[in-house]
Amino acid sequence: MSVFDRLFRIGKANVNHAIDKMEDPVKMIDQILREIDKDLEKVTAATTSQIAVEKRFERELNAAKEMAEKREQQAIQALSGGDEQLAREALTDKKRFDDKVSKIQASYDQAKASSDRLKQQLQDMKERVAEMKTQRSTLIAQAEAAKAQEKINQVMSNVGTEDLGAVFTKMEDKILKMRDQAEAAQTLANEGQELDRKMDQLLKETRDSAVEDELAKLKADLENNKSS
Structure with missing residues (x-):
């Protein structure tokens, strides 16, 4: 058939x-x-x-x-x-x-x-x-x-188109949140680096001051020896 x-x-x-x-x-x-x-x-x-x-x-x-x-x-x-x-x-x-x-x-x-x-x-x-x-x-x-x-x-x-829109909105929010977190981490990292720089500057200034004091002391001793 x-x-x-x-x-x-x-x-x-x-x-x-x-x-x-x-x-x-x-x-x-x-x-x-x-x-x-x-x-x-x-x-x-x-x-x-x-x-x-x-x-x-x-x-x-x-x-x-x-x-x-x-x-x-x-x-x-x-x-x-x-x-x-x-x-x-x-x-x-x-x-x-x-x-x-x-x-x-x-x-x-x-x-x-x-x-x-x-x-x-x-x-x-x-x-x-x-x-x-x-x-x-x-x-x-x-x-x-x-x-x-x-x-x-x-x-x-x-x-559904509505569900798709909701999914994309959530994904967008998540991406923005990740970006904000990354920027915050970068800010914190920069702040930490700034603190380290200030500490280094302070230590340098302290060292420089000690050297100057020692140098002044040596000068004074020399002057005293000449006077004697």
Whole structure:
């Protein structure tokens, strides 16, 4: 049973419903094309057989016409030679071939009409199949786009635009908080460095003061020694 038989067996009113239930339309398209190709082969074989029948009748018809023409020429030759009886026999046989021509002509005309009809149907079918195969890539692209859209719709329905906005707001707040914490840490680090600098300056000044005091003491001692 072909895919078309399976679809239309349930009635045209339910065809669309059956198609809607198909999970993979791309596979369905390829299946339809495969079955159409098989049907095309069958129609081609039937058309070929019918053309063969037509050709056979055509050969028989031409042969009967040739024999009828031959017998007529023979009758003329017999009369020209003075043999009326032989001419009569030739015309009698010509009449037999004329009758045969009439019978074969009817069969040939019927066979040719069937051949012409089948050839036209086969041509129409080939054109339709070619058109469907050309459309295959477009249909598949549309199916893939529909699948992608369906996935997007599922994601959006699960998350929602409002939820997405809330998530982004929270992420923004978190990033700002991280930035503030980093800046605060940097400020504290700078303050610590400033304190160290001040301490170093104080220690330096203390050391410098001690040196100056020691230097003044040495000078005083020298002055005292000179005075003595």
